Amino acid sequence: MKFTPQQLALSIGGAVVVVAIALWFTIGPGRGSKLAPERLTPLASELEGIRGVYLYFGVPGSDDVAAEYRDVVVKDREADRVRAIYRELLSGSTGSYESPFPDGVELLNAYYTSRGSLYLDWNQALVKEFQGGSGRERQLLASIVLTAADNLPDVTEVVILVEGNPVETIGGHFDVMTPLAVAEWR
Amino acid sequence: MRPIPGRALRVPIVTRVPIGTPGIGPIVSLVFALAALATLPALAARTVPPISVDHAEERPAEKIMPILIGGASYVSTNDLARIFGATKYWRPEIQKLTLRLGEHTLRFTVDAPIVLVDEMGRNLIEPARLIQGVVYAPESIVRRIFEWALFADATWDDASRTIRFRSPVHVVRQAQLFPRGRVTEISATLLRGLPPRVLYATPSEIRILFEGGTLDTARSFEGGIVTGGSIRETAGGVELRLRLGQDAKGYAVSVGSGRLKVSVTDDKDLVEAGLFNQLEPVPIGGPDRDVRTIVIDPGHGGADLGATLRGGMSEKDAALDLARALRSALSQRLSARVIMTRESDAEVSAARRAEIANEAEADLFISIHLDSEGSIKGGGFRVFTLSPGGTGVDSQPDALPEDIDGVTLRPWLGAQASAVGSSMALAQAIADSLQHSFPGTPVLTRQGPIRVLEPVVCPAILLESAPAARTGPDATSRGYTIYDYARTVAEAIEKFVKAARG
Numbered sequence: 229m230k231f232t233p234q235q236l237a238l239s240i241g242g243a244v245v246v247v248a249i250a251l252w253f254t255i256g257p258g259r260g261s262k263l264a265p266e267r268l269t270p271l272a273s274e275l276e277g278i279r280g281v282y283l284y285f286g287v288p289g290s291d292d293v294a295a296e297y298r299d300v301v302v303k304d305r306e307a308d309r310v311r312a313i314y315r316e317l318l319s320g321s322t323g324s325y326e327s328p329f330p331d332g333v334e335l336l337n338a339y340y341t342s343r344g345s346l347y348l349d350w351n352q353a354l355v356k357e358f359q360g361g362s363g364r365e366r367q368l369l370a371s372i373v374l375t376a377a378d379n380l381p382d383v384t385e386v387v388i389l390v391e392g393n394p395v396e397t398i399g400g401h402f403d404v405m406t407p408l409a410v411a412e413w414r
Numbered sequence: 415m416r417p418i419p420g421r422a423l424r425v426p427i428v429t430r431v432p433i434g435t436p437g438i439g440p441i442v443s444l445v446f447a448l449a450a451l452a453t454l455p456a457l458a459a460r461t462v463p464p465i466s467v468d469h470a471e472e473r474p475a476e477k478i479m480p481i482l483i484g485g486a487s488y489v490s491t492n493d494l495a496r497i498f499g500a501t502k503y504w505r506p507e508i509q510k511l512t513l514r515l516g517e518h519t520l521r522f523t524v525d526a527p528i529v530l531v532d533e534m535g536r537n538l539i540e541p542a543r544l545i546q547g548v549v550y551a552p553e554s555i556v557r558r559i560f561e562w563a564l565f566a567d568a569t570w571d572d573a574s575r576t577i578r579f580r581s582p583v584h585v586v587r588q589a590q591l592f593p594r595g596r597v598t599e600i601s602a603t604l605l606r607g608l609p610p611r612v613l614y615a616t617p618s619e620i621r622i623l624f625e626g627g628t629l630d631t632a633r634s635f636e637g638g639i640v641t642g643g644s645i646r647e648t649a650g651g652v653e654l655r656l657r658l659g660q661d662a663k664g665y666a667v668s669v670g671s672g673r674l675k676v677s678v679t680d681d682k683d684l685v686e687a688g689l690f691n692q693l694e695p696v697p698i699g700g701p702d703r704d705v706r707t708i709v710i711d712p713g714h715g716g717a718d719l720g721a722t723l724r725g726g727m728s729e730k731d732a733a734l735d736l737a738r739a740l741r742s743a744l745s746q747r748l749s750a751r752v753i754m755t756r757e758s759d760a761e762v763s764a765a766r767r768a769e770i771a772n773e774a775e776a777d778l779f780i781s782i783h784l785d786s787e788g789s790i791k792g793g794g795f796r797v798f799t800l801s802p803g804g805t806g807v808d809s810q811p812d813a814l815p816e817d818i819d820g821v822t823l824r825p826w827l828g829a830q831a832s833a834v835g836s837s838m839a840l841a842q843a844i845a846d847s848l849q850h851s852f853p854g855t856p857v858l859t860r861q862g863p864i865r866v867l868e869p870v871v872c873p874a875i876l877l878e879s880a881p882a883a884r885t886g887p888d889a890t891s892r893g894y895t896i897y898d899y900a901r902t903v904a905e906a907i908e909k910f911v912k913a914a915r916g
Contacts, residue, residue, distance in 0.1 A: 241610025244876070254613065277501035277502055277503040277512075277514065278500070278501065278503070278504065279491060279495075279501040279502070280495055280496045286788075289788070289789070289791055290788055290789050291788040291789045291796075291858075291860075297496070302501060327670030339814075344640035359721065359722055359879065360721050360785075360787060361720070361729065361783065361784065361785025361786070361787055361788070362783060362785055362798070362876075362878055363785050363787050363790065363796075364721075364787050364788065364861075365791060366788075366862065375817040395863055396763075396865060397764070397765060399720075399721075400714055400718055400720055401713075401757070401783065401864060401865070401876070402712065402863055402864060402865060402866060403764075403863045403864065406827065406863065407863070408863070409648045409649070410861065412649040412801060412803075412862070413649075414649070
């Protein structure tokens, strides 16, 4: 039996509509949480894991910071974990936020003390390349401290070092010679 | 046109579609069937009720959506990791996923109905599944995480399908205002004793810090002789701030018996009877309340350019301009000596700036800065002080020898501690004045570890503004010049000083 072109078009059209509906329900909006990463990243060994972290960036047009959720591949050692979190922070926002860090900044080392102090040792670019007023400097310090506070629950204060040495300030306004208490930057 | 009744019935379109015809018909049916099959699981998944997550105060509440696989409800291990703050470890070659929740581990193997909890096998009934690159675990795992005591910071409510994170137990709760005749009282439930620290208690405003406390909810107050006020949690504890009507005369603070109580009154007799403390202006200046020396500190200088402002001007140059304008405005209004920490483009360390103020026995210290980013990008002001409970300010510094050869010693970084309340009162007075003079312009009062303020003994603030034109209004500064700004600040300081004198 033969089909007219209209009948054929109607059948194919109907099938396309049904398949489109099926696809919409399967992979369309509303599937799962927007925050949830969709796929697993294969890891080299059990010494590496994927950790959901909150990273703080500057809110444009304000002195405040806001958190962005991100999956980060972390290693089992705590210092490596801290480095991985801050490496991700330095890579910048994937949303509409601004990184308060100047270009070329790297975290050289990180370590804890039993008192809950997190020492973060940065390269010279943190101070040398910083350009901004107190608003940007405040965002920078809040980004460093709150990222530590949200992802490393034992941390109560953050000590900033530059190439192994304490510095008085990053941009000339805030004292970073003394530890930055988490409570003060909440 | 006349309708033709029954015509459509005589040749209904359904009779003309050869569904049952061999060839194309089965293919179309198959496509429909496959599409329906693809749709059904997704539709079914939508029928599984979501799991609510109540983060208490930390984050907004959210929902995670389980899906149906083979008739059983499953949750994504990505969601589990996110909600419980777990680290995921995935070994693709052996199809194992480990979730580490603090000290505990959960090891899933794809298609195995068993989970290893801290290396001990537990039956899941349904196996873990790998779908589109995500490992799904039977939904029962959510309830069992709590049954197995793997996570202590939340509870599971089976009836409402809710993971409920525990609220922190707050020390100060349910603060309320009660007007009681000529006394207005702020009262709150108190879980343990908190030392009150009166930052300042002037006839127009009271600010008290309950050190080390936490608060259930920030609240605003208005009523009785309180014209406006708030209670909020800050870095140092719980801060109560009350703006008072013109007739306010006294205040009283009591902490004990499970209640925190701050009362204010406009009844002079209650003050004279010693039941209330007298509200007094902030003490500044020497014993005679005379302000003899004011130090103005233009920020940055020399190789330290500060921020690059709009138009390419350096913060250090704009700060020097503004400091000179403020010196001139202050000299016209007060007989005090006005000293600058730098008169030229010189680099002066933060410590030296504080030394200049301390050596001159300054009564007020004002550091001048500018910025053209963030909250004051389009014009505005920030007024900084140290935080009363913050770094560098120790309300009870370690004991030092009181007197060596007639010199009183103070800890360098804690030097501002005894003056921080007065600094906050001055900052508020200047912020109010700026708000009044330049309505609609953002004026922010902030506290933080400002390094140049920490070693200063006298009341000290850091003023930061967006750059302004020298001679005429400019769009970036919302129409004011640096002289308008300097005059407003000088007037506020003059008023503050005169109030201190009584």
